[in-house]
Amino acid sequence: MAAPLQSPLPGVVVKYEGIYRPHWEIPHIEIRVARSRMIVCLITLAIGVSVVSFGLGSLDLFTVSWFSGVALVFVVFPAKERWNPIFLCDCHHGLDEEGGRIEFEGIVSSRGHFGHMGVMRREVKIVCVLRYKNATPAGQLDPQPLAAQSAGVLIGSPSSIADK
Numbered sequence: 001m002a003a004p005l006q007s008p009l010p011g012v013v014v015k016y017e018g019i020y021r022p023h024w025e026i027p028h029i030e031i032r033v034a035r036s037r038m039i040v041c042l043i044t045l046a047i048g049v050s051v052v053s054f055g056l057g058s059l060d061l062f063t064v065s066w067f068s069g070v071a072l073v074f075v076v077f078p079a080k081e082r083w084n085p086i087f088l089c090d091c092h093h094g095l096d097e098e099g100g101r102i103e104f105e106g107i108v109s110s111r112g113h114f115g116h117m118g119v120m121r122r123e124v125k126i127v128c129v130l131r132y133k134n135a136t137p138a139g140q141l142d143p144q145p146l147a148a149q150s151a152g153v154l155i156g157s158p159s160s161i162a163d164k
Helices: 037-056 061-076 158-163
Strands: 013-021 028-033 079-087 100-108 122-134
Touching: 013 122, 037 061
Parallel strands: 079 122
Antiparallel strands: 013 028, 013 100, 028 079, 100 122
């Protein structure tokens, strides 16, 4: 099951869902976000122009169909952003080296270039990890959650942040 589309709110503690991908150099969390309206409008306009060009005889049906199909892929499928995770508490100790689905509360930054060589769009300060399902070595999500999750225990809690 895919993670829901999310709207990042910079500077506010919000619950997010994504895929945690640990990597020795660039660990990140992949979040599904909606495409910007400007891009969607431009692609829709381009499809309209190609259909009108077909109607006027400038383009053949194959070219219009191919272009419209490729353009619709960008409109239909949501964008994914990579976020640079910064753990404010000891909540990252339950995460493994395989990665997997993660649900957390965090404070996200505004858009920019973060992480190794600026490859990540945002930086997120993780206050607590609410749920984490690790992936098996084959890349499939493990149906068995961690013992702490099945007991309903937070891996890290916001109160531990207040103590620091």
